[in-house]
Amino acid sequence: MHRFWVVGGLYRDTRLREFAAGRREERYGPFRDRAAARTAWGRLSWAQVDDCHVRYRIVEDAGAIAC
DSSP states (O other): OEEEEEEEEEEEEEEOSSBTOOOEEEEEEEEESHHHHHHHHHHHHTTTOOOOOEEEEEEEEEOOOOO
C-alpha cells in the first residue's frame, strides 16, 4: 500500500539543503493518494509563496507489505 507525505519547511538559504536555525522538517500525512497529498501541498506552498526559503514536496512511501 502506497502512502504519500508532504514534507519540507523553512530552509536556511535558497540552496534548500539545511533547515533554518531552530527548524526541522515538517511532515504532513499520510495521504492515501497523490491527489490528496497534492491538495495539501498546494495549500502549504501557496501560504508561503512569497518566501523563497520555503519548499514543500510530495514523497511516496511504499509502506509495510503484509505477507
